Amino acid sequence: MRILVTGGAGFIGSALVRHLVGDIGAEVLNVDKLTYAGNLASLASVESAPNYQFLRADICDRAKIQEAFVSFRPDIVMHLAAESHVDRSISGAADFIQTNIVGTFSLLDTARHYWEGLDARGKSAFRFLHVSTDEVYGSLGDEGLFEETTPYDPSSPYSASKAASDHLAIAWHRTYGLPVVVSNCSNNYGPYHFPEKLIPLMILNALEGKPLPVYGNGANVRDWLYVEDHARALYTIASRGRPGEKYNVGGRNERRNIDVVQRICAILDGVYKDNGPHAQLITNVTDRPGHDARYAIDASKIEGELGWKAEETFETGIEKTVHWYLENEWWWRPLRENVYSGERLGVFKGR
Ligand code: NAD
Ligand code: DAU
Numbered sequence: 372m373r374i375l376v377t378g379g380a381g382f383i384g385s386a387l388v389r390h391l392v393g394d395i396g397a398e399v400l401n402v403d404k405l406t407y408a409g410n411l412a413s414l415a416s417v418e419s420a421p422n423y424q425f426l427r428a429d430i431c432d433r434a435k436i437q438e439a440f441v442s443f444r445p446d447i448v449m450h451l452a453a454e455s456h457v458d459r460s461i462s463g464a465a466d467f468i469q470t471n472i473v474g475t476f477s478l479l480d481t482a483r484h485y486w487e488g489l490d491a492r493g494k495s496a497f498r499f500l501h502v503s504t505d506e507v508y509g510s511l512g513d514e515g516l517f518e519e520t521t522p523y524d525p526s527s528p529y530s531a532s533k534a535a536s537d538h539l540a541i542a543w544h545r546t547y548g549l550p551v552v553v554s555n556c557s558n559n560y561g562p563y564h565f566p567e568k569l570i571p572l573m574i575l576n577a578l579e580g581k582p583l584p585v586y587g588n589g590a591n592v593r594d595w596l597y598v599e600d601h602a603r604a605l606y607t608i609a610s611r612g613r614p615g616e617k618y619n620v621g622g623r624n625e626r627r628n629i630d631v632v633q634r635i636c637a638i639l640d641g642v643y644k645d646n647g648p649h650a651q652l653i654t655n656v657t658d659r660p661g662h663d664a665r666y667a668i669d670a671s672k673i674e675g676e677l678g679w680k681a682e683e684t685f686e687t688g689i690e691k692t693v694h695w696y697l698e699n700e701w702w703w704r705p706l707r708e709n710v711y712s713g714e715r716l717g718v719f720k721g722r
Pocket of ligand 2: 569572
């Protein structure tokens with residue numbers, strides 16, 4: 372099994388590559404531009420494996436990507452490369468439009484030309500997994516779940532760009548017959564998470580005795596999935612999902628943001644005495660513009676059809692995650708010092 376992964380130096384991509392190389396034994400080519408979010412240190416455990424290769428490339432660079440297809444000859448493409456942070460998309464959307472929409476178009480079209488040149492067997496076995504988000508569905512009220520048939524209603528420049536890319540992916544299946552599958556997953560968390568996102572930012576700020584900025588009143592709800600559960604889901608969908616179908620992925624772990632932050636503080640209080648009690652650092656700050664109230668995934672389709680199920684509960688996963696950050700300062704310290712130190716992103720005057 373030869374798998375070309377895009378965005379494999381990112382948070383979810385690196386968990387996926389570690390799973391494919393270490394557990395599945397696939398031949399993996401990781402194609403990544405190494406933006407601020409890409410970090411080869413997250414792949415230290417597999418970098419010298421004989422079944423792993425890395426290519427630094429932008430998915431928008433058609434010639435380079437075409438060459439990668441020809442020389443690597445993938446059976447499966449798993450497309451994760453994207454600009455992924457909502458707050459950064461509010462500050463400036465250009466990179467999101469370029470990578471998430473134009474880049475996905477370019478990759479789909481390159482994959483299509485490669486696929487058209489395969490023999491009948493290669494053609495029917497080939498899969499293109501487009502990895503997307505539940506944010507394309509917009510915001511839920513107090514009741515209900517996102518299903519695969521829920522209409523798209525994105526709120527942020529990030530989610531609008533992902534929605535556009537999902538439509539392109541499905542169109543490349545319907546129009547050209549490319550065997551595309553789309554996954555829409557809820558919020559991930561776990562090891563190697565870049566500390567701009569809620570959970571790692573709160574852990575590191577608490578360790579450093581800095582304020583824990585909760586947007587608005589903290590009542591917004593996210594549905595949390597441990598990243599290694601997502602990596603297993605992605606391989607399951609890429610290898611056994613039906614072309615033209617969408618699969619929602621989630622762990623049935625809805626939590627209010629304020630409860631997530633309180634839980635992190637409580638875990639830290641037990642194991643890290645400096646700056647405690649950590650909940651005293653919680654600070655309510657100006658809300659995110661266009662902040663979606665609630666996300667919640669109905670994962671019945673992937674559970675029933677493909678037999679995947681989340682293994683971690685939020686309680687077990689968050690405990691592991693806090694401990695991972697305590698034990699892996701080598702990974703996060705250089706990011707805090709040289710890449711992003713935690714300042715507020717995504718607010719602007721006039722709103
Ligand atoms: P991330 O920001 O941690 O990583 C993105 C990776 O893509 C980085 O390694 C970066 O260098 C690379 N990249 C960016 N632009 C590129 C380009 N033009 N060419 C090649 N590589 C490029 O993101 P993540 O959180 O790991 O998310 C991965 C995918 O999963 C994204 O498509 C995202 O939309 C989707 N997703 C994320 C979540 C989540 O909770 N993080 C949930 C559902 C879906
Ligand atoms: O739902 C899937 C999505 O989850 C992915 O598609 C995105 O790539 C990923 O970044 C994530 O998006 P969110 O916007 O939900 O994640 P974030 O960690 O930025 O924020 C989670 C919640 O916490 C959200 O309601 C905003 C809030 N928040 C976030 C930060 C960074 C705070 O209250 N304070 C913060 O400092």
